[in-house]
Every structure is written in C-alpha cells, then in structure tokens.
Amino acid sequence: MTINWKKEVEARREDLMADLFTLLSIPSVREDEKATADAPFGPGPKDALLKFLEIGERDGFVTKNVDNYAGHLEYGEGDELLGVIGHLDVVPVGPGWDSEPFAPEIRDGRLYARGASDDKGPTVAAYYALKIIKELELPVSKRTRLIVGTDEESSWQCMDHYLEVEEKPDFGFSPDAEFPIINGEKGNTTILIETGGKNEGTLSLISFASGMRANMVPESAEAVVEVSGDIDAFASEYQAYLEEQPVTGEIKIDDKTATLILNGKAAHGAMPEKGINAGTFLATFLSDYDFSDAAKDYLTIIADFVHNDTEGVKFGIAHEDDIMGKLSMNAGVFNFDHNKDVNTVTLNFRYPKGMDGASIEKAIQEKLVHTTAKAVEQPGGKAPHYVPMSDPLVKTLLETYEDHTGLKGHEQVIGGGTFGRLLERGVAYGAMFPDSIDTMHQANEFISVADLINATVIYADAIYRLIK
Numbered sequence: 143m144t145i146n147w148k149k150e151v152e153a154r155r156e157d158l159m160a161d162l163f164t165l166l167s168i169p170s171v172r173e174d175e176k177a178t179a180d181a182p183f184g185p186g187p188k189d190a191l192l193k194f195l196e197i198g199e200r201d202g203f204v205t206k207n208v209d210n211y212a213g214h215l216e217y218g219e220g221d222e223l224l225g226v227i228g229h230l231d232v233v234p235v236g237p238g239w240d241s242e243p244f245a246p247e248i249r250d251g252r253l254y255a256r257g258a259s260d261d262k263g264p265t266v267a268a269y270y271a272l273k274i275i276k277e278l279e280l281p282v283s284k285r286t287r288l289i290v291g292t293d294e295e296s297s298w299q300c301m302d303h304y305l306e307v308e309e310k311p312d313f314g315f316s317p318d319a320e321f322p323i324i325n326g327e328k329g330n331t332t333i334l335i336e337t338g339g340k341n342e343g344t345l346s347l348i349s350f351a352s353g354m355r356a357n358m359v360p361e362s363a364e365a366v367v368e369v370s371g372d373i374d375a376f377a378s379e380y381q382a383y384l385e386e387q388p389v390t391g392e393i394k395i396d397d398k399t400a401t402l403i404l405n406g407k408a409a410h411g412a413m414p415e416k417g418i419n420a421g422t423f424l425a426t427f428l429s430d431y432d433f434s435d436a437a438k439d440y441l442t443i444i445a446d447f448v449h450n451d452t453e454g455v456k457f458g459i460a461h462e463d464d465i466m467g468k469l470s471m472n473a474g475v476f477n478f479d480h481n482k483d484v485n486t487v488t489l490n491f492r493y494p495k496g497m498d499g500a501s502i503e504k505a506i507q508e509k510l511v512h513t514t515a516k517a518v519e520q521p522g523g524k525a526p527h528y529v530p531m532s533d534p535l536v537k538t539l540l541e542t543y544e545d546h547t548g549l550k551g552h553e554q555v556i557g558g559g560t561f562g563r564l565l566e567r568g569v570a571y572g573a574m575f576p577d578s579i580d581t582m583h584q585a586n587e588f589i590s591v592a593d594l595i596n597a598t599v600i601y602a603d604a605i606y607r608l609i610k
Contacts, residue, residue, distance in 0.1 A: 225311025228265030229294035238585030326555030341437030352421030359417030466494030492557030
C-alpha cells in the first residue's frame with residue numbers, strides 16, 4: 143500500500159494551523175507563584191494541556207489527563223508501546239519581540255510565537271501525523287501514545303510524575319530538536335555558587351539581577367550600586383565600557399545611587415557560545431571597583447571564572463568525548479541582594495561521557511577555596527544518554543528522513559536535553575532541518591511553515607513504519 147503522505151498532510155493544513163494557533167495563544171509559562179494542587183505549574187501549562195486533550199477527544203482519540211502534570215492520547219493495539227513525547231510549556235518571553243508572543247502570526251512564510259518551534263509546533267505536527275494514520279485506518283501491530291508534558295523547560299516534574307503512574311513506552315522519540323536525528327544527549331546538571339550579601343566598601347552592591355532560567359543565556363542585567371566617591375566619573379567609565387564591548391546599556395543616577403543596565407543577546411543554554419551573557423559582562427565591569435566582602439567575591443568569581451568561558455576552562459573542568467563533544471557551561475541566572483544571606487549564580491552544565499555532576503561540583507569548589515563562596519549541585523541532574531546507530535529505531539527514523547529529503551542521515555549528539563532521554567531506546571527527531579534557523583528560547587521565535595508541513599509528513603511516515 144503506497145500512501146502519499148504529503149497529500150494527506152496538505153489536505154489537513156488548514157486544520158493543523160488552526161489547532162496550532164489555538165495552542166500558541168495560551169501563555170503556558172511556568173508560574174510557581176500561581177501554582178495550586180490542581181495546577182502544579184500554574185494556570186498556563188494546565189490550560190494548554192486541557193486544550194490539547196480536548197483536541198484529541200474531538201478527533202476520537204482515547205485521552206488521559208494525569209493530574210494536570212501531563213497527559214496522553216493513544217491509538218492502536220498491541221503489546222509494544224511507541225512513545226512520542228512533546229511538551230506544551232514554554233520559556234518566559236523576555237524583551238525584544240516585534241510582535242505579541244502569544245498572538246501567533248505568519249510573516250514571510252514563518253510562524254512567529256513563543257513555542258512555535260519549542261515545542262508546540264513540532265508537537266502538533268506529531269499529533270497530525272498520528273491523526274492521519276488513524277483517519278486512514280491503517281493496520282498497526284503496536285500501540286502509540288502521544289505524550290505531552292507541561293514542565294519540560296524547568297525541572298521535568300511533569301514526566302517524573304507521569305512515569306510513576308503510567309506505562310513507560312518501550313521505545314520512541316521526542317519531536318523537540320532537529321533532523322536527521324539526535325541519538326545522543328549530554329549529561330545535564332545545575333550548580334549554584336552561593337555567597338553572602340554583606341558588603342561595605344567604597345562602593346556598595348545593593349542588588350544584581352540577570353536571567354530568567356538556567357537554560358537561557360541572559361539577555362539583560364541590572365545592578366544597583368551605592369557610590370561614595372565620584373559618581374559622575376563612575377558613570378563615564380561605564381559608558382566607555384559599553385562602547386568597548388559587544389553590548390548596549392545605560393546608567394541612571396539618583397544622588398549617590400547608580401542603576402546600571404546592560405543588554406546582551408539571548409540564546410539557548412545548550413549553546414551558550416551563541417549568546418552574549420549580559421550578567422557576566424556587567425559583573426566584569428563592576429569587579430574592577432572597590433567592593434568588599436561578599437559582593438567582591440560574587441563579582442570577582444563571575445569575572446575570573448565565568449565571563450567569556452562557555453567550556454569550563456577556567457574552572458578546570460573542560461572535557462571532550464569523541465562522540466559527545468565538549469562540555470558546555472551557561473551562567474543562566476544571577477541573583478544578589480545585600481539584605482539576603484544567600485545570593486547565587488546559577489551555572490548549567492551539559493557534559494559528555496566521562497564526567498558527572500559531583501566531579502564538576504568538586505572542581506568548582508576547589509577554585510573557590512580562597513573565597514566565602516561555595517558550590518552546591520542541585521537535584522534532578524541527568525546522566526549522558528546514547529542510543530547506538532545499530533538500533534532498529536535509529537535505523538528506521540534515519541531511513542524515513544532520507545527517503546523524504548534525499549539527504550544522507552547521520553547521528554548527532556546535543557547539549558540540550560529532550561524527553562527522548564526518558565526512554566532507554568529514546569531519541570529526538572526533528573522538527574528543525576539542517577538549514578532551519580534556530581530561534582528556540584530567543585525573541586521572535588518562529589518556525590518555517592514549510593518546515594512544519596514537511597516535518598509532519600516525515601513524522602506520519604516514520605510513526606507508521608515503527609508500528610505497522
């Protein structure tokens with residue numbers, strides 16, 4: 143039986159886009175301050191989950207809501223279970239958008255909205271792929287579950303809870319990365335550098351803030367400083383620094399209080415070298431001044447060990463594996479308040495085989511021995527994950543990609559973490575193509591409409607090959 147997958151997808155293009163627009167209009171950012179027992183990550187992620195399951199019910203799928211943490215829809219019969227795992231939560235919006243982030247719009251063949259590429263667009267593509275198989279009533283020998291989480295961009299509590307109470311798929315993929323395939327993912331751990339807050343030097347650091355998530359390169363930073371000396375000279379020196387560096391910013395003076403603002407460039411925390419870290423640039427400027435005690439440690443550590451180093455070289459933890467590549471380090475969140483006893487720099491590491499979180503924490507602590515700071519690894523780290531090219535899952539997905547693109551498939555390892563690693567035989571598969579522009583976690587996030595349609599075609603054929 144020959145199926146024209148492209149024709150089947152095109153016949154449903156209008157419906158696909160309508161459902162995707164509906165989901166993209168929901169601001170599904172995790173909001174802990176609004177979380178309840180019924181909405182564990184806030185109202186937005188819950189609303190997105192309910193709407194997705196409603197769409198599945200409309201189309202006749204068997205659906206299940208798992209305590210508003212996650213949910214699934216299921217199709218087919220058989221002992222084996224294929225899992226296709228996406229997510230409906232999105233990272234915070236941040237500045238710099240040319241359109242409303244939750245008012246999706248198409249411009250020049252691109253669909254702009256927060257979540258368009260990460261991960262609502264690809265998840266809806268996978269949904270329509272399974273919907274086509276169902277509507278064509280194709281014979282299958284395995285079950286398929288399209289599983290959606292609501293906390294992928296934070297702590298993965300959604301899937302932790304889901305897998306505690308639901309059947310774990312035997313194999314599967316996550317539509318949350320790029321083609322031809324991601325069959326390896328680096329380990330992931332987050333480490334806090336903690337200092338106190340007290341400081342009483344010629345300058346006093348009142349506050350320092352930058353970043354929203356550990357897995358995002360901070361686009362902006364702000365510091366409030368009390369200056370007992372010549373504040374005008376301080377302001378002039380800051381302006382000169384801004385002109386010398388690849389950043390922008392401003393300084394506001396109110397008597398002896400200076401508020402420094404600096405703007406860099408956002409990027410995904412798995413590829414920190416693609417961003418300009420506003421937090422480290424601002425701290426590096428301030429580190430040359432006469433701060434004392436905890437503030438001096440805080441600023442100096444950032445300047446000496448973090449600034450312009452995304453591979454952990456200065457901490458002595460740079461490491462490379464032949465298959466998995468290099469360690470990466472992203473300083474994602476900076477929080478300092480002189481009234482607080484604990485202030486933090488949040489470092490997120492993506493590391494290859496041959497390392498672990500404990501060894502990274504130990505190496506950092508050794509570098510901090512002459513300061514008041516300490517390194518603390520956070521719970522929830524993940525070990526490196528790899529599915530060999532010989533696995534039938536990998537072979538099938540690559541063959542499908544090759545058949546539809548005419549391009550040669552090959553293995554890839556990324557620093558980003560996807561739900562594919564939840565399964566021993568799990569990978570990430572699309573929806574970006576080799577020539578796609580990656581705007582995940584950035585302002586003006588978009589997905590090419592052509593890429594979205596082509597990914598749906600590949601997903602439909604791939605899922606059917608895996609379950610027929």
